[in-house]
Each structure stands twice: as C-alpha cells, then as structure tokens.
Amino acid sequence: MYRRQLHQFLLDEVPRDKISMGKKIVAVEQDEERVVIQCSDGLSHEGSILVGADGAYSGVRSSMHALLQREGKLSASDAAPLKVHHRSILGTTGPLDKAKFPGAHDKVAYTGIFIGKNSTHTWRYFSVVGNRIAWRIDTQLDMAQSDEAESRTVSEWDSEFQPDADLWRKYRTNLGGSMGDLIDLTDPETISKVMLEQKLFDTWSGVIEVGVW
Incomplete structure (x- = not known):
C-alpha cells in the first residue's frame, strides 16, 4: 500500500506534460550545462541530470559504463556480461x-x-x-x-x-x-x-x- 501511495504522490507532483510513455534511449550526450537523451522514435530530450531505472539492460547504465571503461575506472565485475x-x-x-x-x-x-x-x-x-x-x-x-x-x-x-x-x-x-x-x-x-x-x-x-x- 505504501508503494502505491508513493507512486501516486510522485505522479501527482509531476505535470502530465512532463511524462512520456513508450520511450527507449539509444544514445546519451552531455556538455557543461545539460544532458541529452536520443530516443528510438527520433526525438531528443534534455535535462540537468539523468537517472536510469530502465531494467537489466539499462541504456543509461551502459552509456555510463562505456565511458568509465574507456577511462579505466570500471571494475572487471561490472564489465563482465550478465549471467x-x-x-x-x-x-x-x-x-x-x-x-x-x-x-x-x-x-x-x-x-x-x-x-x-x-x-x-x-x-x-x-x-x-x-x-x-x-x-x-x-x-x-x-x-x-x-x-x-x-x-x-x-x-x-x-x-x-x-x-x-x-x-x-x-x-x-x-x-x-x-x-x-x-x-x-x-x-x-x-x-x-x-x-x-x-x-x-x-x-x-x-x-x-x-x-x-
């Protein structure tokens, strides 16, 4: 019940025009002021921070891990494929x-x-x-x-x-x-x-x- 109430509270606090359904992130870019996501439908969206909660094969996490791996900051465990x-x-x-x-x-x-x-x-x-x-x-x-x-x-x-x-x-x-x-x-x-x-x-x-x- 608490989780349902929390979800409803969050939905009530977020303007409906700020919620998009059916989106899939295919690329992520950022500069000094913003982060931009490119979606599979060809549209892009920008913000100040990006939080990924998109499942086991998170596109957000994959993007972050790819950069960290190039910089030598990703652990061997994180770089290994899922089992x-x-x-x-x-x-x-x-x-x-x-x-x-x-x-x-x-x-x-x-x-x-x-x-x-x-x-x-x-x-x-x-x-x-x-x-x-x-x-x-x-x-x-x-x-x-x-x-x-x-x-x-x-x-x-x-x-x-x-x-x-x-x-x-x-x-x-x-x-x-x-x-x-x-x-x-x-x-x-x-x-x-x-x-x-x-x-x-x-x-x-x-x-x-x-x-x-």
Whole structure:
C-alpha cells in the first residue's frame, strides 16, 4: 500500500506534460550545462541530470559504463556480461470453472509458492480478478552454460519447454486443479518465456567528463 501511495504522490507532483510513455534511449550526450537523451522514435530530450531505472539492460547504465571503461575506472565485475540464473514461463488463465477451481472464485486473493525438493524447479500461482489464476514456473540453470546472449535472443513459448513440463504438470494447487491444468487453460499466445539475470553492480553513478558518453 505504501508503494502505491508513493507512486501516486510522485505522479501527482509531476505535470502530465512532463511524462512520456513508450520511450527507449539509444544514445546519451552531455556538455557543461545539460544532458541529452536520443530516443528510438527520433526525438531528443534534455535535462540537468539523468537517472536510469530502465531494467537489466539499462541504456543509461551502459552509456555510463562505456565511458568509465574507456577511462579505466570500471571494475572487471561490472564489465563482465550478465549471467542468466533462471529460465521462467508464466501466464494467466482465462475464467475458470468454479466447481474445479473454487479458490479462483473467492473474494479474497490467494497465492502459493513451492520450492521443489532436490529439484531445479520452483512454481507459484495466485488468484486474480475475473476468476482467473496467474502462474509461473522457474527452472534454475547451469550457470556454466548460460550467458547474456541467451537472454537477449529468448523467444516466446516453444517446444524447448515441453520435456520440463512433465516434471511439474502433476503438482496440485490449493486453488483447485494442477499446474498442468493451469497451463492447458491459458491461451498459448499469452504464455511468455523469461530469462532472469542476477548481478550486483559495483558502479551505480559516475562523474562524466564533458563530451559524449
């Protein structure tokens, strides 16, 4: 609740004409007085300071790290590519039959998280509006065989996951049915595959000399 209130407070304090959606930064430049971002839509925006909160593959951080690396100020850990620790699939079912999934029809939301014993799988689910259930299955990967390239080229649902599916389809949920039922009752076009990276960066800010990042 506190986070929601904070977000609403920030939105209320920022003029609506100062908020732009659907932007992607492709280049960053700065001089003695300003910083300028170039976006993929061809437009540019300027300000006094740039703060990046744009995900694992932050364009802002990449720009800053590129300059620091040229200056010999970037740590070896920060310069190393991200490692993919987990591979996940997730989706949300359509409206469910009350007789088979009574928990999905309760007025109170429920969630379940299970960590497989002697297994690389973790699965979770929770009821959402519309008598539906959102679900997710994580598979821990062999770190020696995972890299940044695999994450960047990930595709949507494909046959690669079918063998793994047999390992957890049988598990029951506290909301009714099994994990296999939830997958079967989810539109395949809406099932996503996600690669999850884990890394703690050493460098989160930097003094940038005048010029192009």
